[in-house]
Structures are given as structure tokens and as C-alpha cells.
Amino acid sequence: MPGAKPALSALRARIAALEAGTRTPPPVLPFGDPRIDGCFPAGGLPRGGWHEVGGAGLEEETGAAPAAFSALMLRPLAARGAVVWVMRRADLHAPGLAGLSFPTGRLIQVRARDEAEVLSVLEDALATVGVAAAIGEAQSPDLKAGRRLQLACERRGATGILLRRRPYGGPAGPRGDQGREVSGAAAQTRWRIAAAPSQPPPGDPGLGPPRWRVELQRCRGGRPGAWILEQAEAADGPHPFRLVSQLADHDVGEAAAPSVTFGDSSPRGGAANAA
Amino acid sequence: MTAPPEGEQRTPPRSSPSGGGGPEGRRGPSPPLALVAAEGGTRRLAAVDDAAAALGLYVGQKAADAAALVPDLVAADHDPDGDREALEILCDWCVRFSPAVALDGLDGLFLDVEGVSHLWGGEAMMLDDLLARLARWGAPARGAIADTPGAAWALARYAPDRTIAPPGGQAPLLAPLPVAALRLDEAAQAQLPRLGLFQVGQLLALPRAQLARRFGLSAVMRLDQALGAAREALVFRRPATPWFDRLAFFEPISALSDLERVTGDICALLCARLEAEGRGARRFELVFHRLDGKAMPVAAGLSRPGRDAARVAKLLKPKLDTVDPGFGIEVVTLWAAEVEPLSSAQPGLDADDGASLEEGLAPLVDRLVNRLGEDRVWRADPHQSHVPERSVVRHAPLDPQPEDAWDPDRPRPTRLLRRPEAIEVVAKLPDDPPVRFTWRGQSRRVRLAEGPERIGQEWWRKAFDEVGPGKVRDYYRVEDETGERFWIFRAGLYGDGETIPKWWLHGLFG
Numbered sequence: 179m180p181g182a183k184p185a186l187s188a189l190r191a192r193i194a195a196l197e198a199g200t201r202t203p204p205p206v207l208p209f210g211d212p213r214i215d216g217c218f219p220a221g222g223l224p225r226g227g228w229h230e231v232g233g234a235g236l237e238e239e240t241g242a243a244p245a246a247f248s249a250l251m252l253r254p255l256a257a258r259g260a261v262v263w264v265m266r267r268a269d270l271h272a273p274g275l276a277g278l279s280f281p282t283g284r285l286i287q288v289r290a291r292d293e294a295e296v297l298s299v300l301e302d303a304l305a306t307v308g309v310a311a312a313i314g315e316a317q318s319p320d321l322k323a324g325r326r327l328q329l330a331c332e333r334r335g336a337t338g339i340l341l342r343r344r345p346y347g348g349p350a351g352p353r354g355d356q357g358r359e360v361s362g363a364a365a366q367t368r369w370r371i372a373a374a375p376s377q378p379p380p381g382d383p384g385l386g387p388p389r390w391r392v393e394l395q396r397c398r399g400g401r402p403g404a405w406i407l408e409q410a411e412a413a414d415g416p417h418p419f420r421l422v423s424q425l426a427d428h429d430v431g432e433a434a435a436p437s438v439t440f441g442d443s444s445p446r447g448g449a450a451n452a453a
Numbered sequence: 454m455t456a457p458p459e460g461e462q463r464t465p466p467r468s469s470p471s472g473g474g475g476p477e478g479r480r481g482p483s484p485p486l487a488l489v490a491a492e493g494g495t496r497r498l499a500a501v502d503d504a505a506a507a508l509g510l511y512v513g514q515k516a517a518d519a520a521a522l523v524p525d526l527v528a529a530d531h532d533p534d535g536d537r538e539a540l541e542i543l544c545d546w547c548v549r550f551s552p553a554v555a556l557d558g559l560d561g562l563f564l565d566v567e568g569v570s571h572l573w574g575g576e577a578m579m580l581d582d583l584l585a586r587l588a589r590w591g592a593p594a595r596g597a598i599a600d601t602p603g604a605a606w607a608l609a610r611y612a613p614d615r616t617i618a619p620p621g622g623q624a625p626l627l628a629p630l631p632v633a634a635l636r637l638d639e640a641a642q643a644q645l646p647r648l649g650l651f652q653v654g655q656l657l658a659l660p661r662a663q664l665a666r667r668f669g670l671s672a673v674m675r676l677d678q679a680l681g682a683a684r685e686a687l688v689f690r691r692p693a694t695p696w697f698d699r700l701a702f703f704e705p706i707s708a709l710s711d712l713e714r715v716t717g718d719i720c721a722l723l724c725a726r727l728e729a730e731g732r733g734a735r736r737f738e739l740v741f742h743r744l745d746g747k748a749m750p751v752a753a754g755l756s757r758p759g760r761d762a763a764r765v766a767k768l769l770k771p772k773l774d775t776v777d778p779g780f781g782i783e784v785v786t787l788w789a790a791e792v793e794p795l796s797s798a799q800p801g802l803d804a805d806d807g808a809s810l811e812e813g814l815a816p817l818v819d820r821l822v823n824r825l826g827e828d829r830v831w832r833a834d835p836h837q838s839h840v841p842e843r844s845v846v847r848h849a850p851l852d853p854q855p856e857d858a859w860d861p862d863r864p865r866p867t868r869l870l871r872r873p874e875a876i877e878v879v880a881k882l883p884d885d886p887p888v889r890f891t892w893r894g895q896s897r898r899v900r901l902a903e904g905p906e907r908i909g910q911e912w913w914r915k916a917f918d919e920v921g922p923g924k925v926r927d928y929y930r931v932e933d934e935t936g937e938r939f940w941i942f943r944a945g946l947y948g949d950g951e952t953i954p955k956w957w958l959h960g961l962f963g
Contacts, residue, residue, distance in 0.1 A: 236893065242868045242963025243937070249867070260814055260850075271869035271960060272833030272845055273859040278867070282833060286814075286850040288821055289829045299821060307813030373936035373963065375900060384903035385932050388962065 210417030213424055219399035227366035228327045228338030234372050241343035247371045247390050248339045249280045250418040252311045256284045259310030262303035264288045264296050267345035297323045304330040304338050311337040317344050324364025368396040374406050485523055489516045490531035499531035544690050549742045549784050550583055552697040555687040563602050563687050576617055599623055602687055603679030607634035623680055628654030635675045641668040696789035698723040705744055705781025712773045717766045719787045724762035733758030733795030737765050741776050742784040749776045756818045756851045758793045768823045818850050835859050839908050866940045866960025873957035883947035886929040892958050897933035904929035938962035
């Protein structure tokens with residue numbers, strides 16, 4: 179119906195004009211680089227929802243790179259309120275977070291006894307006034323737990339992060355991979371974080387600022403992407419990350435960097451593209 | 454009436470050595486019983502029951518003499534610690550009558566009953582109820598109520614049972630009692646009868662100056678304490694607090710839903726009083742008193758002083774599962790501790806906007822602490838120590854923020870292993886960072902390294918042998934080819950000839 183289109187767009191324009199003064203843009207957490215923010219529907223990480231962040235290989239047990247990445251990503255939010263970090267294995271080292279300029283005075287750490295308790299504490303924290311963001315370390319929430327987390331996030335607009343981790347190693351549980359495929363459905367985004375070789379400044383024998391190979395595997399209403407990000411220096415502006423390079427495409431990027439192997443990425447990659 | 458009336462009751466030592474509270478002498482014709490204590494090689498009676506006393510036995514008698522006089526005497530070892538423990542249990546039980554209960558020696562209790570006796574319909578009814586309950590359990594006791602602890606002590610022991618002194622009327626009641634009723638020291642007590650002074654009344658008639666000169670100031674003080682002219686401090690088992698409330702039921706309750714309801718009711722009672730006085734409390738202790746005399750306590754803590762009845766009840770209710778109602782619960786008491794002034798806050802218009810950050814967080818912290826335990830919710834704060842595992846101290850999340858911070862020039866990992874894990878290392882030179890290392894069965898080639906940062910043991914905390922050069926740690930920050938960063942250290946130094954330094958992995962930067 180070619181004739182209907184101008185009418186429709188005129189109507190849209192009128193609605194937009196009506197809403198212009200009143201509508202508040204959906205709250206987002208921008209990365210400060212259009213190449214990343216463009217992947218999200220509203221120009222930044224949606225705040226009133228939860229996100230899934232996982233690692234690969236040994237990181238599934240230690241969860242070090244995902245933890246550092248999550249702390250950096252949520253750093254701007256910590257100015258608005260407290261951050262609650264729920265874990266089963268209390269090996270988070272606050273001086274390390276302070277080294278990432280994370281305000282540890284705003285961080286409340288909670289050690290839960292089991293997986294179910296992690297999820298319920300996370301849900302409780304997200305629905306509380308004064309909590310800007312909450313991070314929970316859990317293996318694989320089922321669909322129902324994921325929905326509950328989403329509802330808790332929506333109540334106060336808090337941002338949740340589910341850090342995928344098997345804190346005491348061992349084989350994946352009986353629900354294993356099936357559970358993880360399902361859990362992704364309720365999350366706003368799904369990330370996979372791995373370390374990337376750093377580039378020290380010329381003439382400096384030590385280590386450069388830390389870098390991560392960041393894959394946005396799935397994004398509701400947006401598109402996936404993959405980048406190499408580096409912790410931004412103070413001079414780079416308020417955003418915590420600096421984009422080093424964009425990996426051409428999700429699948430191509432993976433093929434181009436065979437040294438970083440992801441155990442179960444092929445079925446996930448298909449699912450992500452489908453979504 | 455200036456001095457508070459004091460109730461005092463007295464119990465004899467436990468009747469059976471097992472502490473089971475067996476039947477006392479007055480119930481049926483049981484054999485006479487005495488407790489025996491060894492005293493410098495001689496075994497003497499430390500306590501006798503009514504039946505034994507009727508046969509002429511007395512405290513301090515040699516056990517052998519007593520056994521000769523009364524062949525069927527049942528003797529048991531005197532156990533002062535056990536007596537004390539039993540008395541403490543009884544003391545806790547008495548909290549149902551008054552929040553202020555003090556232990557007195559090994560055989561007495563002081564109850565401050567000011568302002569609570571009306572709950573029983575008067576002092577006499579209260580005393581009767583207390584003694585009747587004790588008698589029902591086979592714990593014979595005597596009691597008296599008077600203005601001062603000293604007078605109550607004397608009347609309970611030497612006056613007819615259940616004497617109640619009218620306010621200000623101690624002196625006539627004390628006058629006929631023996632001087633031992635004054636709690637004098639041993640020397641004075643031995644000297645007085647020799648001088649023909651047998652009764653308190655005789656002492657009262659003497660000039661005070663002479664009394665003080667002959668028997669010491671303590672005698673005058675004891676006299677004044679009994680009459681209310683001098684104050685006496687009691688050490689209450691719980692600090693005396695007005696923040697105490699109590700609900701009694703006509704019928705014992707036991708259903709969980711009933712317990713929940715009375716929890717809400719009693720919280721509302723106490724919190725309304727706290728609010729009226731502009732105060733809040735940080736700890737609430739709810740005690741369910743069962744029909745059989747056992748007390749089942751349940752406690753809840755708040756991170757900031759509060760007086761929101763619904764919130765306190767909500768924290769207490771999940772713990773009611775642990776309360777075993779037995780045959781029923783007849784009394785519930787609630788006790789608030791750490792009471793602080795708390796001004797009522799006006800809710801701001803932008804209350805949802807994070808303006809009252811801590812106000813919002815406090816309920817969450819309370820919920821988590823009461824559910825998980827205090828040691829599972831914390832904020833990590835800097836501590837002045839170079840040793841990595843001691844550089845963090847855990848505080849309650851809403852405690853005031855400390856001023857010091859971690860040194861930003863010393864990079865630390867985001868994950869610190871609780872126990873460093875041993876790694877196998879290939880290094881070019883002894884003091885160089887490794888070229889290659891193996892951790893958890895995976896070999897990694899080191900691409901970049903930074904260090905060392907030398908950290909010694911804190912010699913002032915350990916014995917000298919444990920802080921020698923062998924305990925020095927050299928930390929390196931290394932990055933492998935995939936970019937993963939590790940915090941590894943070498944314990945000890947090469948070249949001291951004694952030990953071969955070992956390498957450990959202590960943390961991950963991520």
C-alpha cells in the first residue's frame with residue numbers, strides 16, 4: 179500500500195511532536211563510541227534489565243575477566259547508588275576493583291550458600307531502593323528465574339548482571355548446556371569476555387592497560403558485535419572503555435583469532451544470529 | 454517512696470548432683486540430703502536440705518560426723534559451678550516477671566519489680582505467683598519485697614516467708630531480725646554477739662559514730678543500704694531497660710500463625726513507645742516463655758536504629774520456625790537493645806530518586822544479614838598492611854566509610870585465591886620473572902611481565918623464625934600470550950643455600 183505510507187509517517191511525526199516534551203528517553207548506559215552503542219536499540223546498554231556475562235575456558239571457573247569487565251561497565255552506575263555483588267566463593271579482591279577505579283565504598287558483598295540463594299538475593303537487591311546495580315555469580319538460571327530477575331530490574335530501573343561462573347569447577351551440572359540456552363531468552367544482552375594481549379606504551383617494559391576481547395553475542399532489539407576494548411585512561415573521558423579495534427563480524431572474528439577458543443560457541447553463534 | 458521496691462527470692466542449692474531438679478525433701482518422706490565439699494583435706498557439709506536440718510545437721514559440719522549421726526544421709530558432691538549455672542537459668546526465666554534480674558551469690562536472685570507488679574494485680578499476688586511456680590517445679594524458695602535490696606535480702610532470709618514491707622516501713626520489720634541479716638563482714642558478725650548485740654534493732658539504737666569506729670564503715674553502710682539511706686548498685690543480668698514489653702495469654706498458644714500474630718502485636722507495642730520517645734533500637738530480642746518454664750529466644754538485628762514495627766516483625770517472623778512451642782506458650786516478651794535517639798525523618802518528595810540512599814539500603818542489609826548471617830554480608834575496606842591477604846578488612850555495609858585507601862600504584866588482582874596455588878616455572882635467571890609456567894596442568898608462555906614487588910612478612914606479628922628471608926615474597930604481574938594476567942610470586946630468595954624458592958600463583962587480574 180504505497181498510498182498509506184505518507185499518511186502513516188505523517189501520523190508518526192505528529193505523535194512524535196506531541197511526545198517530544200514529555201517522553202523521557204529509555205535509560206541507557208552508553209559506551210561512548212558509536213560503533214558499540216549502535217548495536218543497542220536505544221544507543222547504549224539498557225539499564226532496567228539484566229545482562230548475562232560469561233567467560234571461556236578456565237574463566238568459567240575463575241570468572242576473573244568477566245568480573246573485571248562487569249565492574250568497569252557498571253562503574254558509572256556506582257555513582258547513583260550501591261552495587262551489590264553476590265557470590266558463592268568469596269574471592270573477589272576489593273583492591274583489584276579499586277585499581278579499576280571502581281568505588282569500593284559503594285560495594286556490598288554477599289556470600290550466598292548455593293545457587294538458588296544467589297538468585298534470590300540478586301532479585302531482592304535489584305528491587306531495592308538505593309541499589310543501582312547488582313552482580314550475581316551463578317551457573318545457569320532457568321527461564322523462570324530469568325523472568326523474575328527482569329521484573330525485579332524493572333521495578334526500580336536497576337541494572338543486573340549475571341556472571342556465569344562455576345565457582346568450584348567440576349563438570350557442568352545435569353541441566354548443563356540446556357539451561358544456559360534457555361536462560362539467554364530473558365536477558366537483555368549476552369556477553370562473552372576473554373582477555374586480549376595488551377599493548378604497552380612504546381619504551382615501557384611492563385604491562386599495558388588491560389584489554390578484553392568482548393563479544394556481544396545476543397542483544398534484544400539490536401545486533402551482535404565483537405570488539406577489542408581497553409580500559410580507558412583518565413584522559414580519555416568519562417567512559418570506562420576505549421575501543422581498540424572492531425572485529426569484522428561475529429563469526430569471522432572468531433575464525434580470525436583461533437588462539438581464543440570458545441568451547442561451545444557454534445550452537446550459540448547460530449542462536450545469536452537467529453535472534 | 455524514693456527507693457524502688459525490690460523483690461527478692463532465695464533458692465537453696467540444687468538438690469541433686471545431676472542438676473535434674475529432682476524432688477525436694479518436702480515431697481514425701483525422702484531421705485535427708487546434704488552436699489559435701491572438700492575443705493583442706495576435711496570433707497564438710499556445704500548445704501543441707503530441710504529433712505537433714507531437722508535431724509540436727511548443719512552447714513560446716515564434718516561429713517564423717519554427719520554420717521555417724523544420720524546413717525541414711527544421702528551425700529553428694531558440692532558443685533558451685535553447676536549451682537551457678539542453674540541459678541543463671543532461673544535468672545533468665547525470671548525475666549518474665551521483670552526485665553531487671555540480678556544474681557546474688559549462689560542462692561539468691563534480686564528482681565526489680567518497680568512498675569511491673571500491677572501486671573499481676575499487686576506485689577503480693579506477684580510474689581505468690583512467682584513462689585508458687587517455683588514450688589511446682591520442686592524448687593522451694595522464700596521471697597520478700599522491700600524498698601531496698603538490703604532489706605529484701607534480710608526479710609527473705611530471716612523474716613516470715615512472703616513478707617512485704619510497706620513503702621518506707623523497713624525499720625520496724627528489720628528490728629527483730631538477727632544481725633546476720635545485715636550482710637556484715639565476718640569479723641563484725643562474729644564480734645557483735647560477743648558485745649550483746651543480737652538484733653538489728655539494737656544496732657539501730659546505737660550512735661552511728663561509735664558503730665562506725667568499732668565495726669568499720671562497712672557496717673554503717675550495710676545498715677544504711679537496708680534502710681534506704683545509702684544506694685546500692687545491683688549488677689543486672691541484662692542491663693535495666695525501659696524498652697521491654699510483655700504479652701500474656703489466657704490460653705497457651707502454639708500454632709505458627711498465632712506466634713506470627715503475637716510477634717506483630719508485641720513489636721507494634723514496643724515500637725509505638727520508641728516512636729513516642731523519639732528513639733530507635735538496633736537489636737530486638739523476642740522470647741517465648743513456654744508452659745514448662747523454658748524460654749525460646751529469637752533475635753533480630755538492624756544495621757541502623759529503627760522502630761518500624763512491620764519491619765522488625767518481618768525480620769523476626771522467618772525465625773519462628775525454630776521456636777518449639779511444646780505444650781504451649783503463655784508469655785511473650787520483647788526487649789530492645791542499643792536504643793539510640795532517632796529523629797523521625799520527613800519523607801522527601803524525591804524519595805524514590807536515591808536521595809535517601811542509606812535509608813533504602815538499610816532494610817536490604819537487614820534482610821540479608823538476618824537471613825544469611827552477619828559474616829556473609831560485608832563491605833571490604835582498606836587495612837594498613839602490605840600483605841595482600843591482610844589488606845582488606847570486612848565491615849558492616851553501612852558503617853561509616855574509612856578514610857584511608859589502597860595504594861593506587863600497587864596493582865592488585867580482581868580475584869585473590871584464598872590459598873596460593875603452586876606453579877611450575879621456567880626462568881632464565883634466578884631473579885628474573887619466569888618465561889613459562891604451568892598452572893592447573895596448562896602451560897603458558899609469559900609475554901609480558903612486571904615486577905618484582907617485594908613484600909615481607911610483618912615481623913611484629915610472628916616469631917622471628919617465621920619472618921626470615923625465606924618468607925619474603927617477590928610478586929610479579931605477568932601476561933601470557935592470550936592476554937590473561939596473573940599475579941605470581943616467588944617465596945624466598947635464591948642463594949641463601951638452605952631452601953629452594955618456590956613459585957606460587959596468588960591471583961588473577963582478568
